[in-house]
Amino acid sequence: DLAVEAFDAAIAARPDFIGARIGRVECLAARGSRETAKEESRRLIEQYPDSAEALLAYATLTATRDPAGALASLERASELAPRQLDVRKQTELLSLMLELQLVRNELEAARTTAERMARLLPGSPIALLASSRVALAKGDYTSATTELRRVVKAAPEFAQARFLFGVALAATGNLEQASTELTQAVRVAPELAEARQFLAQVRMRLDDPDGALRVLVPALESNQGSTRLNVLFDAAVAQAGLDTATIALLEEQLIRNPDNEALATQLAASYLHAGEPERALKMLDGRQAQGFESRREAVRLQALLATRGREAATRHALNIVEKFPNEPSAVILTASFLAHTGDLDGARRHLAQAVREDRPVPELSLALARIHVIAGRADEARRVLGQLLETDPTQERARIALAELELAAGNKARAREHLKHAIEAAKASVPARLLAIRLALDSNDVDAAQGELEEGLAAGANAFELNAGAGSAFLRHGRYHQAIAAFQQALAVDRSAVSLWFALGRAQMALAQYTAARDAFETARELRPGWLPAEGALAFLELQLGERDAALRRVEALKAERPDDAAVFALEGQIHASLREFRAAASAYDAAAARELTALIAVNAYQARLASDLPNPTEYLEKWLEQNPGDLSVRSVLADAYTRLGNRQKAIAQYEILVDKHPKHAAWLNNLAWLYF
Template identity: 25%
Template structure:
């Protein structure tokens, strides 16, 4: 091996990505970090997250503080389904001062993927971002987090803020559509989702949501088509796989559901959605031990998932492990519906385990809300009887019985509860009986919807015929029949039914929208447009039709004036509806027409002065136009309207920072704290401003206040330690992190930060002793061991890195990524087992260019030139843009005496110029030929 080869070998780096089964494979090579970063960007542009991850990890082994690489690695891991690894890398990018506009939204999304909704809102509600894209992205994640916490009002505000920041932002439109759907406003929801699809046909999650809406309408076939479209656009998109699984489960097609879960396992075997559905499948099959095993796998990566905790509680309940069921259900309770299954099963668990006092404590908070819920009333009777209050128990049993069997509304509700609990035979029988006797349509609709959701289209058509006898002139009947016929793939029959609905009522928008959707699918947008125009001919005030036309016009490339004219018509016809106002403000902001946006906002506030979404949108428009005083006044009105929310003051602080009035921003943040004393957003903002002003003691005081408020959480200690670290006061930082570990002994994040602080403070020996102690006390802490492995590699202590990798391999002997890294490290140590590690990695992960590259290079060093060249040639063919692999292939060709072929490869690399960092060596090699 010549000097240049040795030099390139010394540049090799490797990392490992957090011990997940979805770990990506790390390659081997000698490219400079900047070149590997550029190569990773190319892979990300092609949605090749695996290849990008390989390049980024190698780059970071050479330069661990390369912030952009940390950020891109976090994004790649998130795209690949490794949310845990993504959060680790994104926080490192944040630590290395990567721009907040880039890292904060991605970090929020990674935390959401882990089910950390409360942490997202605590940490990011007051994030100071500057670009429209970043604000829209983060606000959408915040809205999702609020919904996960059952805070719909805050979610609405966040979605409005997202759309105000970047009008037409697809994910926010989907979020708003979701809120419409939850309110039962499915046509309005479809308008929003279709708008998102029209603007971005490749928005796979919009197709996903459309499938959700169609499924809610009972159109399982249409939903399946939408989900399949989402997978066509993004084959690895787990939510679409999960939705298909649920459709199959709802239809009782467990074999097909199992096949879909198997497909998910091929993509992301340890992803929380995969393991959750595996657990749910096993639960439905009454294989409770298997269900328990799967849900435990989920908890490794999403320990705080409300759905996961709820399912875990149900599993333990069925296994009669009531203490464990209690633990899970208590955790799930705050994040699940107030009268949902978690509370019911927790009460039942307490009753079964002879703990009626605990059952009463769980029941008491909702006693005033169960009067119309016969199941909860009966459960309350049981609780009071078991508590010895026989009379009171009898009262609740009497209330349950008072839900008269002849009362159609009460019986329908009870039947739907039975259906939701899986008692379908009883539920359908009750619904059929009520529907036959009730002159109204509530029971009919419940019965039809249930059949449609279960893909029982013939049964749905039978129920629709019964409903038609009662209401022959109702367009709803024909629209429902069209939906059922769509499920049977009878497109002609469906069209005829939708058209019949419009014949009964030409202004019946749902039928027109269904026909327009069919037209669009058949690539007949002009016909779709005529559908909405026909509705307007009969109902000139139809806001839905006008907004649908506006969206179509925008998609066609219509002028801002044309689109605005349609929105203005909708506004004039429906002046008290917020959607047209928000749409107009968003339209102008999207075109950077701040003057028109301000005018639209002013009009909106005049019409809807007490609408929080409008005030927030107006404030955004004013801020975008640089009208900071007006924005502050608007947010002041929002504060008066919502005095119990810190959001208005957080918004004010954002405006004041933009206006470079940091003292005023500090005051606003303190006002937010008065409203919500434990608001992490406000506290974090105050700490940042105090540090910016050079007031370290004040920043530390706030951090210590957080510690008192959240004594069992590491956040306060992290705040304090990070504040000292920002001022390079490593001893104080270490003291803060250590204090946190005293209170929260198993907090890996604090352990990592403490080790970093000790190392940065020049206490390497102490840091090593701490690491040894930590691993002795927490031998299964993979995240800390990963950190140590990266640190050892960064300082070229390959022996120490190899030791960590061996332990990782003991835990996961078939982890191809760890094997590949181990192979590289072993190569650096001249360990003869290096090729064995690489061979096993290649066997476990065949046809992976980076793994083939590692093995090929090691084989060349071993003297197996024929196989080494062959492997590297195939790796280049699989990854033609991977310049480092091509470079290794060229060097292998030279060693093998194939100079002509080597020249061809080197000349291709020479054409890359500065895009390939090792051009000097390329030039030298060419001269040598």
């Protein structure tokens, strides 16, 4: 604020002082007023279209939302830069240009920019780094490795170079050496989250999940709330196995890092997943954590629900929102818990109280709209989203939410209109493009879907995210050739994406490309050793090839390795069910449910028992709903099950609950009407 005041004084004394005006823009952005900064920057380049520094400032502010426009500004600035900017500023300009060109997959343009940087800073580590990044993007890992080796030799403490060197080595299969280089990068720059997370992935590929956990522990404190970090940590815990040794490792790390609240939350979550909710609760209650942290309180609510029951957990959820009424994430957590336990009215009430119509908080408005949708109140959801857009027409998520709402209601024309506005406002928006692709595929227009993908990439959308999302959409709609092409494009950007190798294998398997599918699944398994989806896919591939015994041997080996893992026994049930061995499937699902009951296990167990004429087929559906009364999908299965079994009154009771939650659900209303007669 003091800097803004100083720049204002300088501008008042000399209105044409462009340096002061750019300084003011940078200060506004630094304190969070990015929209104001962006508008002032836009006016600045209108007034001074030939100022390289003004163009650079504008591009820096708009790079995320409008990469194509930012790149155009940078290209003009780069023409002016040699006469106007010093070497430091020129380096900043070329670095941002390179970044955007790589994001847009404009590899030839990126190569030209790297060459310009080499001429500006011949032989320097930063120029070599730029060249190596282009080589990495092209998949030329040999050249990238050679150049990065030169960089780290010339500048041993250049952490970013060591990180990329590790990435290149991992891509060529040199995992041990990659681990060494990434360890050095983390030593030099312990705050470099990307290096720490990639090192953890490499350690997991080396079948060293304990090492991965040790690497991730310090990142938990500095990156609390990072979804990617929490997912990676959970994956490492899963690979290590939720046994006493893994939990002892986490306990040991907490003793060494007693103030690491995020680690304490992870340990509590591990207790919870290991079937020890009482220990999880004791761990959290024994901490003196200050303020509100969403993941910690979510774990506490799950532990309370498991140990003290719904009433005690609900009291705590309500206490959260009373204690932190002005914290949007606290209100959203409470509402989500109430919705999960079946109290949609309570969830809606708390969110509605928190949403201010004159100045709505986007996260709260979007959460309220979701609850309205779950409750079958589409008109109310439209109203909430409309209010948000009236206050802030640039709210992309609200536009997309409205488009999804109209699409779900069958109003494709309205959905297209909302998407048109969203894409006009942000041509490189990945969520908007993906919804447009889905809309086209729902209309069986593959060419239009492919066109949306290509236009999004041309506009500068993130190539990895858009190709990955488009591939998933093509896969869901049975367009396997297009799915394979999109997944391969995404993997050309990031070959370490385990889920994409898995999805690629599914698409190839659907086209009977069994050798390619096996390679894809094996790659996924290599990237994440012990990952059950990959093991399961390989088992089903073996079944497809008539190798029944090989598939069952694979499952037996998994059971021996992971005797307490419910998912392994559920996989065994799925394999027996696919072979129409329903009694064996039911037995496997019993074993799975004894370890951990999930919605999918409950539904599959019901189907297996029904198919094999075993008694009490609805047992697990009923147990699941006792613990999760808000799960309307499972309740719908139970209602249908009672109808099939001739339990008319029980079926009516279930459909009445469903219709109370969704008064306009045509199928449930129709089924209930028939049961009444």
